[in-house]
Amino acid sequence: MSTGADIKTTVGDISNDGNLNMAQQQSSRRGFCSFPHGIALILQLCNFSIYTQQMNLSIAIPAMVNNTAPPSQPNASTEVPSTESQHYWNETLKGFKAVAPTYDWSPEIQGIILSSLNYGSFLAPIPVGYIAGIFGAKYVVGAGLFISSVLTLFIPLAADVGVTLLIVLRVVQGIAQVMVLTGQFSIWVKWAPPLERTQLTSIAASGAVLGSFIILLVGGLLCQTIGWPYVFYIFGGIGCACCLLCFPLIYDDPVNHPFISAGEKTYIVCSLAQQSGILSSLPSVVGSICIVLGGLLADFLLSRKILRLITIRKLFTAIGVLFPSVILVFLPWVRSSHSVTITFLVLCSAGSSLCQAGSLINFLDIAPRYSSFLRGLMQVFAHTAGAISPTTVGFFISQDSEFGWRNVFLLSAAINILGLAFYLIFGSADLQDWAKEQTFTHLSANREMR
Template sequence: MDEKPSARRGPDICSLRYGLAVVMHLSNLSMITQRVSLSIAIIAMVNGTQQPAPANASADGPLQDPSGPIGEFHAGTSVYAWSPETQGILFSSISYGILLTLIPSGYLAGIFGAKHMLGAGLLGSSLLSLCTPLAADLGVSLVMVIRVAQGMAQGMAWTGQFTIWAKWAPPLERSKLTSIAGSGAALGSSLILCVGGLISQALGWPFIFYIFGGGNGRGRCLRLVQEGAVLRCLQRVTDGRRYWREPTSPRRSVPLKAMARCLPLWAIFSGFFSHFWLCTVIVTYLPTYISSVLHVSIRESGVLSALPFVAASTCTVLGGQLADFLLSRDLLRLLTVRKLFSALGLLLPSLCAVALPFVASSYVTTVVLLILIPGTSNLCDSGFIINTLDIAPRYASFLMGISRGFGLLAGIISSTATGFLISQDSASGWRHVFFLAAAVNLFGLVFYLTFGRAELQDWAKERPLTRL
């Protein structure tokens, strides 16, 4: 006999997966606002309109002028004598922290689950953001320690997400789901850069850390509840409608030797290194570049700095939709799609970066190129960024930790190198920064196009246990 359809229909699995992507989107938005807070606040923290520091003044302590307004910034806020080299080290400090926790947190997330690691990372990052203004008054060394600890918290949260996608993202929806989640970082960057200058002018730069640290901490509980509900419903739907893969033993060994010999894996690592090199320069130094080259106020600098990340968020989502469309219609092979979007995401921003120093006199052209760099760069999200899900889904979280480790290593080097180069000479320094970033991008692109693959690797295969 034909069974009658049930009157009560369960939750739609597709909508639940997209609901989970939105939760991840908000989590990424929270973390990036806390990470980029220093990039916009530092314009006021080391305001160039201040008098030079006395010869015997310490670079660790604040220079306060409570008697009058500080240029265009809020009166009574501290100003610090931090050199460009010191600023570069501060910017890269958070990458050191993320680098310390990416690999172990990726492995542990695969064992214990991602929800608790994601929540703990968000809470820790929020609390440390609230402590940053006090740490700045106590000394630049303490700010570095705070940033490293904040990076460790964010490293736990970043990698925890990939464990979820390794289990719940179908092959033909991976680009869509991960691009929706990843676009939160670009949208968060645009948000903090847009309103950060206004907050600094109206309330003082410490409130940038207070607002985004405190607000994101309060929103953490809601996101955890939402994520838990989505995962429970998603498991119930898959248990009732289709085969569901049981998790393998949490104490399975990781084939490190096979991974080390795998050229397709090294191609992904090289892509991450190249991509994060230029992205870190843009995310970290964009407000400084706009303020120093275009000579605009902090309010205009914040708004202009936000525009590239609005474009980046849009391109991330559209790129994911286009990639999955090409795959679902069998227009291109999976490997072709991954290499195509990787090439676009590495080559196009390189060309824009090389052109920037030659159009510095044109306000409009400079702004257009600055918008195109993050926008086109985020096309990589449908390329090598999610390639580990193709070649080794079993170890996706662990490998994402290693991949981001290579990216963060590039971020550390590029932030420090940028601070050093622009301290020598501002005009030629920026030119060298962008030329170097383009060269690194081209190297990563050639390596990935040569050795990149999209088929499941032998060392990543397993026999799934299934049930109806």
């Protein structure tokens, strides 16, 4: 973590050398035309593609499942009944609309298919970081995007072949997506100067917000007009197109880039005096392990009837919010010790991971019928906060470089505690009336027809 004193020292060291000072001034004048900003825009497109591919099945599965067909084989398909169109453009769309089969998947099978994307992803960050260090982050990110995009194109075919193949495809796709989301941070280790790191990473991360917004906006419309398979064809194709930008234009470090100017190369290399990729990834690794352990503990408490469901949800959320908030408050006072700082960050990540067994999964309790939509909505708000926070951090640091981080952590703790208080007061684990399934039987249908 960079502090105000660290930033001042870095700037002072660069200013001592006339050539480096000139390179820094040239880089600042170029602004958004610099190579790091170009890489940030490419990674923005990569994140856009990954998040559309993460959410497309959640949007398309209502159109893929036949809720009115009689019970049959788990993967039996039927043709979508055509409706009489009253407008000419609807008739035109029928010419483009492919035969879109529907499947008699039970709610349990649907849940397994949707969650299979995460089956291998919680263990993937560890080997991905290791592979990125051997082969280079460029190839990890590019290969992950290519694999995920190609598998997205094959989802309609896999669904038609069988549920097992679809689940396997989704597991592999989840691992490939982790390659993109995790491997890109290794790129910033050698490309993002400390004074521009927040700006560059926020540009790249904004692709996640844009992708979530676009797929929620147009996904349902595509299913209704040209058929649900095109949701996968279109966004899988966009991902493949992004690979054409990723492989030739992104390099692991500025030293080997053939198109960067000598001045900008010197500025970037000299501003990055230390590499801290392993230490930066340590909190994420510990957090991933604690998510699994927290889920096992929550299920144990519920299965043994030690605690009620709502008590488990609120208890895990309270621990996952209060414990990291206390650590954040004390974090600015331990900045003189790197080992204590890393320990605090690891404990913060481990504590916050307990929220996964609390409020972050509570939507399955109150509205399982709309779980896919609510999960997508949660992702939109989460990534919106991720896009806003770097700007807020930059504002506080620019106002007071010495105590800026302290104010950032205090504000973060205050927001966390306010959100926790709201959840503890209004949180519920009961199935809501507006989310209950409406039963529709053949007897009631005959009565309506009469």
